[in-house]
Amino acid sequence: MTVPRQPSPPDVPGPAGPGAPERRRPEDRRHMIRRRWLTATIIVLLIGVPAGYLLISANQSRDSGRDKEKKYSATGLTAGWPSKVQRRLYDVPVPPYSAEVAYYETNNWRTSRLYVQFLTSNEGLETFLEETGTSARRLKKDDITISKRDQKVVGWEFTGPGPWSGITHDQDDPAPTQDIVVNRANPDHPMVYVVSRTTP
Numbered sequence: 001m002t003v004p005r006q007p008s009p010p011d012v013p014g015p016a017g018p019g020a021p022e023r024r025r026p027e028d029r030r031h032m033i034r035r036r037w038l039t040a041t042i043i044v045l046l047i048g049v050p051a052g053y054l055l056i057s058a059n060q061s062r063d064s065g066r067d068k069e070k071k072y073s074a075t076g077l078t079a080g081w082p083s084k085v086q087r088r089l090y091d092v093p094v095p096p097y098s099a100e101v102a103y104y105e106t107n108n109w110r111t112s113r114l115y116v117q118f119l120t121s122n123e124g125l126e127t128f129l130e131e132t133g134t135s136a137r138r139l140k141k142d143d144i145t146i147s148k149r150d151q152k153v154v155g156w157e158f159t160g161p162g163p164w165s166g167i168t169h170d171q172d173d174p175a176p177t178q179d180i181v182v183n184r185a186n187p188d189h190p191m192v193y194v195v196s197r198t199t200p
Contacts, residue, residue, distance in 0.1 A: 076154050077102040082116060090114040090196035091176050093131040095124030100191070104154050113197045115154045125182065125190050132169055132178055139165040145179040150195045158193075161185045173199050 082103040087093060090112075094101060098118040106113045120128065126136050144158050145166035151157065158164060158181060166181040176198040183191040 077104045077115070082114060086114055090198060091132055091178065092116050092194055092196050093128060094118050095120045095128050098124060106153065111197050111199055113195055115150070116194045117192065119189055119191050121189060125192060128192065134167060134169045139167050139182060141165050144181055146181050146193060146195050156193060
């Protein structure tokens, strides 16, 4: 005789037997809200803080660029480096890592001029002078070699604290001739002013 099979009882939570997987209790509403709030806060911090930092940095950089442009535009100078072609044509090898670099170029049928200024190190100055064909030893104390006319073109005034020194590096045409003035008010970082002129 066959005994009828009894249906399985529905799953009823109860004590787990040995070796049975532990059942997770359902998450209450308060815990769920707290967990979601914490997750949202972490996401905001991970995305918002770097984005805010980038925005502030970009604004500071833009403001700094505007300040430089305003400072130099009154004198005709353009903040930034002359192009490679200009540096090669006028033989003005601005040293790497120079600061406060600005330039201005004028052209007419007789003479073309490139006005350049930059702040560099003593090593940078020596390298610059050697690459133009002269040396720091040839700089003459208190010799302002850039003419009043050229000073006026870009608003340079060589009246601040020195010591000042200068040299005119003459070359035969078509090679350019450079008038160079150096201010060593900061003995470790000389400020260099150059007017390089060439005859087409």
